[in-house]
Amino acid sequence: MEAIHYSIAEIKLLERMTYSSRILSMEGHDDFNQGQVSARMPGRKSFFIKRAIIGFNEAVPEDMIPASVDCNEPLHPEHPPEIFLHQGIYEARHDVAAIIHSHAPYSLVFGATDLDIKPLSHDGAYFQGRISRFTDTSQTILNIDAGRAVAKALKNNQALFLQNHGALVVGKSIREATILALLLERACKLQLMAEALQRPYSVSSNEDVEGKKGFIYDDTAIKTYWDYSVRKINQLNLNNWKPLTDDADY
Numbered sequence: 166m167e168a169i170h171y172s173i174a175e176i177k178l179l180e181r182m183t184y185s186s187r188i189l190s191m192e193g194h195d196d197f198n199q200g201q202v203s204a205r206m207p208g209r210k211s212f213f214i215k216r217a218i219i220g221f222n223e224a225v226p227e228d229m230i231p232a233s234v235d236c237n238e239p240l241h242p243e244h245p246p247e248i249f250l251h252q253g254i255y256e257a258r259h260d261v262a263a264i265i266h267s268h269a270p271y272s273l274v275f276g277a278t279d280l281d282i283k284p285l286s287h288d289g290a291y292f293q294g295r296i297s298r299f300t301d302t303s304q305t306i307l308n309i310d311a312g313r314a315v316a317k318a319l320k321n322n323q324a325l326f327l328q329n330h331g332a333l334v335v336g337k338s339i340r341e342a343t344i345l346a347l348l349l350e351r352a353c354k355l356q357l358m359a360e361a362l363q364r365p366y367s368v369s370s371n372e373d374v375e376g377k378k379g380f381i382y383d384d385t386a387i388k389t390y391w392d393y394s395v396r397k398i399n400q401l402n403l404n405n406w407k408p409l410t411d412d413a414d415y
Contacts, residue, residue: 177415178204178339179213179226180408184415185343186215187403188394189267190222192347196268200331203232203251204263204339210234212255216243221267225406236309246307253312254319254335261335263342268331275353276326284369285359288352290377291345296324303329324349340391341384347394348382391415 171179185202194200198220205212213229215221232244234255240248251264275282276298284290299318306312315333319325323345324334334349336342359366369377380386395415398404408415 174206175213176226176409178206179229181339181415182213182215182229183224183226183406184395184398184404185263185265185339186221186224187398188343189265189346190220191394191398191401191403193350194267194269194346195221196331200265200267201245201247201251202263202265202339202343204342205234205255207262212251214245214248214251217245218243222403226409236312247305249309249312250306250315250333251312252309253306253314253316254333257313257316258319258321258335260337263336263339264333265335265342265346266327266331266333267346269346269350271354271357272326272332272350273330275357276332277329280356280360282352283356284374284377285366286352286355287377287381288348289356290369290374291348291382292324292352293374295322296326296349297322298326298328300328303327305330341387344387344390344394347390 182202182204198218200221201215203212203214211231211233214232215224216228216230219228230241230243232241232248234252236249236252247266250266254261254264282289282292282296284293297318297320299315301314306315315325323336324332326332332349334342334346336345
């Protein structure tokens with residue numbers, strides 16, 4: 166990466182996006198080179214997005230390329246085809262600073278059902294009442310009208326099932342969006358396992374759900390889960406690039 170082209174804050178963001186990609190791969194979100202991670206600096210009308218063709222497992226900071234929220238701006242030849250999904254959400258949601266879209270298997274299967282996420286697990290408790298469905302099409306999101314339709318279906322929620330097409334998660338930081346993507350996949354897996362038993366199963370009470378949202382998944386907890394995931398990447402030697410910044414807080 167040519168460091169002179171970016172501020173230290175931008176370099177840090179690109180490096181966190183790289184960790185995000187590697188974490189998603191480690192946790193089973195790979196689908197060849199499909200799926201995207203994107204993020205933007207506060208107040209910006211531009212964002213960075215993982216380039217097309219590159220998979221989550223092999224992404225490096227140089228693979229995070231700039232893009233405009235404005236759909237009238239020219240596209241880069243290496244922008245992923247579904248850049249319109251990201252543009253539509255960033256355009257509609259000024260609170261969103263990062264977007265994860267993947268074809269993680271349990272989220273994809275869950276999204277193809279009419280099931281609602283239940284607070285069977287801690288993960289499910291977080292998403293109860295915070296997830297939408299997009300059912301207009303199962304096609305790739307290839308134009309801004311479709312991207313805006315996805316944003317409309319997302320509403321003010323933090324996650325959305327794209328029917329027969331995986332899921333997306335948004336966050337106020339790349340750290341938050343990444344961890345929530347992991348939690349959603351785990352919530353879907355556990356609930357599908359319970360449903361397969363064809364037996365009644367218990368779920369958390371509304372009081373317990375609110376307590377979990379306020380403690381297990383508060384900002385401090387999310388950061389600790391992110392830090393753990395970064396350490397795991399490094400311990401497993403899944404990080405074959407060297408951060409340019411000295412600050413070890415990723």
